[in-house]
Amino acid sequence: MANLEGTVAVVTGAGRGIGREIALHQARAGAKVAALARTAREIEETAALIVAEGGQAIALPVDLVDRAVVEAAIARVVADLGPVDTLVNNHGSFRAFGPIWECDPDTWWSDVEINLRGTFHTCRAVAPAMRARGRGRIVNLVGGGTGTSFPNGSGYAASKAAIMRFTECFNDTVKDAGVHAFAVDPGLVRTAMTELQLYSDEGKKHLPDIERLFDEGVNIPPSRAAALIADIAAGRFDKLAGRMLRGVEDRDALEQAMDDLVASDGRALRLTRLDD
Structure with a gap:
């Protein structure tokens, strides 16, 4: 297990699903954890679970679209x-x-704003102190549509592709100060978000592949991404800063492949060259 003793971790969306698992893994590795989300009850439950296991945690209800609240x-x-x-x-x-x-245009834009603007606000809030201290790691979760088309999911896909590019730009801006940023795709995990896709009328109509994938047994445990992120927080994958890592992959194999991935400019958001 990664060693995060003496560190402080902030996890957004920490009230359930993947976020709760990430928060628990950070705490089990020794980090003090701040669980952030909009729903107080859920993040208080996450913090209570950490404390019950002997860790230290606080719960902070936050609307990530509100910059002042984030700061x-x-x-x-x-x-x-x-x-x-x-x-x-x-x-x-x-x-x-x-x-x-x-x-609905407002719902479409809300998806983009929460995903992208929320990430911007948190990164902006922590970056100056990380740079001043000469260390820090940021992990931004991406997902479906990051590097490929996502028919009928354009708002989510556009925001996740933007987060991928933002992560690279941000990393290239702060890496000389000892700060590293990563993108992580957790894979298809059964969460409240995917439940909405599965059972809402719109989801059934426009995203039938989600149900098919679950029926075929594609359901990545959230612990896979959480364990990867704990390793990232401990510095294991610093060579891959600015790139995308995947929760489904074997971490030992990924570590062995790091030099090749960097040399080939892999795991980055790139356009195919017209002369290729």
């Missing part, structure tokens, strides 16, 4: 737990399904 939350983390060593942006919204002429 106040990060200040509270620093005051209560100490400087932030690891930030994991796990929050996500995917409620606009279908072709854009059928999607």
